[in-house]
Amino acid sequence: MTIEPRVLTSPALDSATAAAHLRAELALDVDPDDLIRDLTADTQRGYVVVETRAPEAFASARIPGAINLPYRDLTPESVSNLDRSLVYVCYCESIHCNAATKGALKLAEFGFKVKRLSGGITAWQAAGYPVDRDTLALSLTSAPTPRCAC
Incomplete structure (x- = not known):
């Protein structure tokens, strides 16, 4: 009896x-x-790089230069001042969080061009890349760092 490889249970797509x-x-x-x-x-x-989690997560650690647009707060009015000629690269906590997808979806529905950062801030930090933090967030060392915060 020949056992078929699990990887090929569903056939690969044609190259095109x-x-x-x-x-x-x-x-x-x-x-x-x-x-x-x-x-x-x-x-x-x-x-533009966009943090789509809550403001407390943005304060605790963010990609330098990122802006905070929490996905829960996105409305046509709240984004009316954004430049529609730019692409908005959304990120959230990690692959276990979908705030970037939710934020990118809302922005796309409002007519903006979007992308997502693979792996979110977790992948960014795991690669050893720098983050910015608010001074107040740094002084709250006894408080746990917000994780998903969405």
Whole structure:
């Protein structure tokens, strides 16, 4: 009796379909390495990095230069002053949080171009990349750091 590999239980896509799917994934996702290269080379043009978690999470640790747009608070009115020519790169806590997806979805529904940062702030910090913190958040060392905060 021949045992079929589990990996091939569902057949692989033909190359053209696979390429289209993977191209679409890359159109939606950014990885921390590409983002840090832009930040350190000062080539961050055409996009804004957006923290989509709550303000307390933003205060405790954020990607330098990021703005805070908590997904729960996004309305057409709250984003009316944003530049529609830019791409908004949304991030949240990690792959276990979907605040970036929820924020990117709302922004896309409001007519903005969006991407997501793969792995969120957790992947960013795991790679050893810098974070900014509010002074007040630094003084609250006894308080636990907000995790998902969405």
